[in-house]
Amino acid sequence: MKIDKFEKRVLIITLSVIGLFIFSLLYAKNKYQTDLPECLPYNKVYTEPKITRLDSMTYQVFSVASMWQFEPGEIYVPVGSEVDFYLTSKDVVHGFNIAQKNVNMMAVYGSINKTTVKFDKPGVYDIVCHEYCGVGHQNMRAQVIVNYPTAK
Amino acid sequence: MQVSKTFKRIIYLELAIPVALLIIGIYHGLMQTVYRAGVLHQTSFLKLDYYQGLTLHGVINALVLTTFFAVAFGHATMAFYFKKEPNKKLMWLSFWLMLTGVLLAAATMLMGKASVLYTFYPPLKAHPLFYLGAALLIVGSWVPLFDWVRMYNSWKKENPETKTPLAVLGTLINFIIWFMCTLAVAYEVLVLLIPWSMGWTKTVNVNLARTLFWFFGHALVYFWLLPAYIMFYTILPKVAGGKLYSDLAGRIALFLFLIFSIPVGVHHQYSDPTITRGVKFFHGLLTYGVAIPSFITAFTIAASLEYAGRKRGAKGLFGWMTKLPYLNKDKFLFGYFICGLILFIFGGVTGIINSSYSLNNVIHNTAWLPGHFHMTVAGPVFLGIVGMSLYLYARMSGKKIFMPAVNTIIPYLWMIGMLIFSFGMSWGGLRGEPRRTNLGISYLNPESAQFRPDWVPTTTIALLGGFIMFIAGMLFVVVFFGTIFKKKTEEGQLDIPVSEAFHDEKRVPLFDRFKPWLAAMVVIILLAYIPALINVNKNSGPGAPRYNIDNPMPVENKTETVKP
Numbered sequence: 001m002k003i004d005k006f007e008k009r010v011l012i013i014t015l016s017v018i019g020l021f022i023f024s025l026l027y028a029k030n031k032y033q034t035d036l037p038e039c040l041p042y043n044k045v046y047t048e049p050k051i052t053r054l055d056s057m058t059y060q061v062f063s064v065a066s067m068w069q070f071e072p073g074e075i076y077v078p079v080g081s082e083v084d085f086y087l088t089s090k091d092v093v094h095g096f097n098i099a100q101k102n103v104n105m106m107a108v109y110g111s112i113n114k115t116t117v118k119f120d121k122p123g124v125y126d127i128v129c130h131e132y133c134g135v136g137h138q139n140m141r142a143q144v145i146v147n148y149p150t151a152k
Numbered sequence: 153m154q155v156s157k158t159f160k161r162i163i164y165l166e167l168a169i170p171v172a173l174l175i176i177g178i179y180h181g182l183m184q185t186v187y188r189a190g191v192l193h194q195t196s197f198l199k200l201d202y203y204q205g206l207t208l209h210g211v212i213n214a215l216v217l218t219t220f221f222a223v224a225f226g227h228a229t230m231a232f233y234f235k236k237e238p239n240k241k242l243m244w245l246s247f248w249l250m251l252t253g254v255l256l257a258a259a260t261m262l263m264g265k266a267s268v269l270y271t272f273y274p275p276l277k278a279h280p281l282f283y284l285g286a287a288l289l290i291v292g293s294w295v296p297l298f299d300w301v302r303m304y305n306s307w308k309k310e311n312p313e314t315k316t317p318l319a320v321l322g323t324l325i326n327f328i329i330w331f332m333c334t335l336a337v338a339y340e341v342l343v344l345l346i347p348w349s350m351g352w353t354k355t356v357n358v359n360l361a362r363t364l365f366w367f368f369g370h371a372l373v374y375f376w377l378l379p380a381y382i383m384f385y386t387i388l389p390k391v392a393g394g395k396l397y398s399d400l401a402g403r404i405a406l407f408l409f410l411i412f413s414i415p416v417g418v419h420h421q422y423s424d425p426t427i428t429r430g431v432k433f434f435h436g437l438l439t440y441g442v443a444i445p446s447f448i449t450a451f452t453i454a455a456s457l458e459y460a461g462r463k464r465g466a467k468g469l470f471g472w473m474t475k476l477p478y479l480n481k482d483k484f485l486f487g488y489f490i491c492g493l494i495l496f497i498f499g500g501v502t503g504i505i506n507s508s509y510s511l512n513n514v515i516h517n518t519a520w521l522p523g524h525f526h527m528t529v530a531g532p533v534f535l536g537i538v539g540m541s542l543y544l545y546a547r548m549s550g551k552k553i554f555m556p557a558v559n560t561i562i563p564y565l566w567m568i569g570m571l572i573f574s575f576g577m578s579w580g581g582l583r584g585e586p587r588r589t590n591l592g593i594s595y596l597n598p599e600s601a602q603f604r605p606d607w608v609p610t611t612t613i614a615l616l617g618g619f620i621m622f623i624a625g626m627l628f629v630v631v632f633f634g635t636i637f638k639k640k641t642e643e644g645q646l647d648i649p650v651s652e653a654f655h656d657e658k659r660v661p662l663f664d665r666f667k668p669w670l671a672a673m674v675v676i677i678l679l680a681y682i683p684a685l686i687n688v689n690k691n692s693g694p695g696a697p698r699y700n701i702d703n704p705m706p707v708e709n710k711t712e713t714v715k716p
Contacts, residue, residue, distance in 0.1 A: 004655060006455065007398065014447040018440050025436075025509050034510040036432055039425045042693025067704035087425075091706070092276045092699050093358065095423075095517050099584025104513040106423045109275060109358050110693035113425035126604075130517040130586035132203065132269055134276065134701040135195070138594045141602055 037105045040112040046086045051075060059083045063127075065094035065107035068136030070127060075144045079122050083144075087113040095130035098144065106131060119146040153235060155646045159227070160548055162243050166224035167541040169251070170217040171632050173258075177212035178625040180205035185573070185618030188589075189611040190596030202590040203267045203701070210270030211261065214529055215286075216254050218376045219293050221537045222330075223250070225379050226323045228544055230300050232648050233317045234307050242299045249292030257285030267701055269588065271365060272345075274356045275696035277707060280349045283341045290334045297327040315659045318402050319386040319648075325410045326378035328670070332677070333371030333414050340364040348698065351707075355695030359426045359688045366417035367681065374413040374442075376529050380492065380536035381405070384453050387540075388489045389651035392476055394460025399653035401452045403663040405445035411673045412442040415680030422512040426691035431683045432509070438680060439507040446500055453493065459654055481556040485649075488539025491567035495531030498574065499524060517588075519610070520581025523574040530570060530621075535563050538628055546635055550644030554634025558627055566624035573617025580610030 003011075028034055040046075045062075049071035052060040057078070063085055064071045077083055087096050089107035096105040098117065105113045119125070129140035183205050186192055195201055200208075223246060231237045259281070260266040266282035304324060308316070340361055348356045385402040389395050396402065418435035421427055461472020477483045478490065502524035505511055515521065546553055553559050577585075585591070585607050594602040596611060662668065697706035 004398065007401065007451070010447065010451040014444060017447075018443060021440065021504070021508065022437070025511075029510055034513065036422050036429050036510055036513065037425070039428055039687070039691055041691045044693075067699070091696070091704060093273050093362075095586065097517065097584060097586065099518070102513045104423045104516040106421075106425065106517075108362070108425055109696035111359055111425040111691060112693075113423075126584070128584060128586050130589070131273075132206075132276075132588040134699070134703075135201075135203070137203075137588075138590045139602070141594075 034102070038114045040086070040114055042111055046088050046112050047090070057081045060086070062086045063096065063107075063142075064088055064090055065096065065129065065133075065140075066090035067092060067134050068129070068140040070096075070129070070140070070142035073142045075142070077119060077144065077146055079146055080118070080120060081146075082116060082118045084114065084116050092133045093131050094133045094140065095128070097128045097130045098125050099128070100125055119144065122146050153232060153646050155231060155548070156237060156240075158240050159231065159237050159243070159646075160644070162240075162247055163224050163228060163548065164545065166220045166227075166247060167545055168632075168636065169254075170212075170220045171538070171541060171629060173212045173216055173254075174625065175629055177209055177217070178622060178629075180209035181213070181625075182618050182622040184209065185611075185615045187592040188596065189615035190592045190598075190608070191615070192592045193597045193599075195590065195593065201264060201267060203269070203588075204261065204264050206588060207267050207269050208258075208261050211257060213534075214270060214376070215289065217537060218529075218533065219289060220250065221541060222326065222375065222379050223247075223293055223296055225382075225540060225544075226296055226300065226327065228646060228648065229319045229323050229382070230303055232646055233320050234303055236303065238296065238299050238303065242295055246292045246295035249295065250289050251292075253285040253288030253290075253292060255285070256281045256288065260285065271369070273365070274345060274348070274358055274361050275699050275706075276701060277349050277698040280346055283345050283349060287338060287341045287346075290338060293327075294331055294334070297324075297331055300324060300327070313659065315399075316664055317386075318396075318399060318406075319382050321403060321664075322378055322382040322385070322406050324666070325406050326375060326382075328666075329371050329378070329410060329413045330375045332673070333368045333375070336364045337368035340368075351698075355697055357688075357692055357695045359424065359692045360685075362421060362424060363418075363427070363684060363688050366420045367414065368417075369420055370417045371413040373525075373528070374409055376533045378406075378409065379540075380532045381409075381449060383536050383540060384449065384489060384493070384532075386651050387485065387649045388453065389456040389460065390649040391483050391486045391489070392457055392460035394456055394463055394651075395654040396651045397452045397455035397459060397653075398655040398657070400655070400657040400660065400663065401448050403660075405448045405452075407663060407669045408445040408448075409442070410669050411676055412438060412445070414673070415676045416442060416507075418680070418684055419507045419512075422509070423516045427684055427687045431680075431687055434683075435680060436507055436509045438676070440504075443504060450497075450500075456651075456654070479560055481553075481560050484553070484556070484560050485539050485543055487560055487563040488535045489532075491563035492532030492535035495527045495535075495567055495570055498571075499527030499531050502578065503528065515581050517586060518581035519577040519585040519587050519614075522587050523577030523581055526570060526577070527574050531567075535566065538632075539563065542628075542632055542635065544646075544648075545632070547647045548644045549636075550640045550642040551635055551638045552641055554631050554638055559631045562624050562628050562631065565627070566621055569617045569620030569622075569624055571617070573614050573621060576610050576613030576615075576617060580607055580614065583607060583610060585610060 049064045050062040094107040125144040127142040260279040265279035268278040347353045416439040458472045461475040464475040466472040466475040595604045
């Protein structure tokens, strides 16, 4: 079977482009520590909303989404702190999006999602529910308030 | 070829019913952009709720129109290439099953009992008849496959050494993908959701339901696309005045779609719990596998168009682009196809971004996503479907097109509207604007504490695009029904343009047989989905009870309330 020379070229280009994409993904994953949320086996512990300060710069947030609020609704952390978000839902499927930090998780009944974020800059970060969850969906929002100056 | 009255009647119904429903579907598309831009600060307009409208928009445009057309176009393709009509009884059976399904689903949606969007994620509960309607639509669309396989087998027995016509191959592959992937959603609907929504089972495993949905959900995208691909390979080169660059390339692309369409569904669940990163990454890699047939197609179609342009006397590297029949009234299909293809360039590029593992964190469930898929399903798919519906109807009925000049510019108007709309949506998505959200009440309401002024420009751009598309869509409805109400001017016949191949390769047995490809398909699906399902099973906690859209408390189970 003879392959047309243009077709041969285009196949080589296609495979190289795909190879380049895969390389870039893996490179970015290591260099910038960007990864998808981590999945944890279900555990009832995470269904109680809670903010725990592990040390001055490390926080643990058990976020529980329900129709139509996140608990806790306001999360105060100091500049430079690292926050582990554990997410679940009390009822229907909800979304959990901190757009400025590329945090993007689904809150699903009977399961636990997890991600870690570092808040380097002071400010108010919206947590927007981005999955349709019933008539009050458009009002479902929480905030992370990063306001304390770093202790030097 | 001449076809029977019954055949014509079924095809006309299967083409015209979804076009009529499009009036509702497209109206609600426009309304989404109106609410989202903050023009309306209310939950409903003309007694139709935002989320009810969103459900109607998705179900009608993405499920009903596409499925009806795929069946009608499949019947037409089989009849035309085999010079034999499919079994009439089965054609009617399929039609009535699909129509009953659509009527049940439409009734529950219009009553506001099924505002759960077309993804119907549990534990949001819809009326049981909504699920039953969806199941009937799907089962009805399975029926023709079995009859077409029978036609194919008897043809193959008589012509063992002849290449299967490319359009036939594409139609069979498309419906095999469809049958395989809908098995999962049929299981979800019939075994998990209907008993649960009736209250016979108390809870449902939400993660399992989501995983089954996306087993179906991404292959669904290819079920939409493949009829358009068949048109691009077998019809477009002829309409453009050229030849298909390579016949074998088309076959290879189609078989690659057969094996890669389904085992990629988890890339819709990158942000979900219970599925590990490893499984997600594997599905991401397989998704890049689907990029290969897409690149092959992009090259082959571009080369075919270049050939057509050069045959018309084009010179230079890009001269061929200026020599194509863009505004030829008698070749109006070209406009529908080329506009779809231009949109598809952007749709494809944004799609690769979405499937790229952690890049998905940037855009998942934001307005970027509808920005992306409107350039696929409302690009080449929609334009191919409506253009071909009009063409098939006009030729089969022997009628002239109503307002032919308007018909020629509709796809261009649609494309411009779509590019503006998708630009607004994509930009908004990058700024965190959520999809599927009545923004007008909160985020786009200056009186609300949630007001986000940075989303004003993006939603306004999307509104402008939505308005232009609405006009183009309504013009199409006028042209289509105007044509139906015209008088017959010539003998109608089933006529589909057939492209010759520039490189008409000899029959390669491997690319003219289904068995090895079906085996590969099943193996890859098992490799991709067994780990995913094990994950879901291992990491899921309790199942969820039923929830209505307007109440945070679960729907009470009747069996429980009876207890003393």
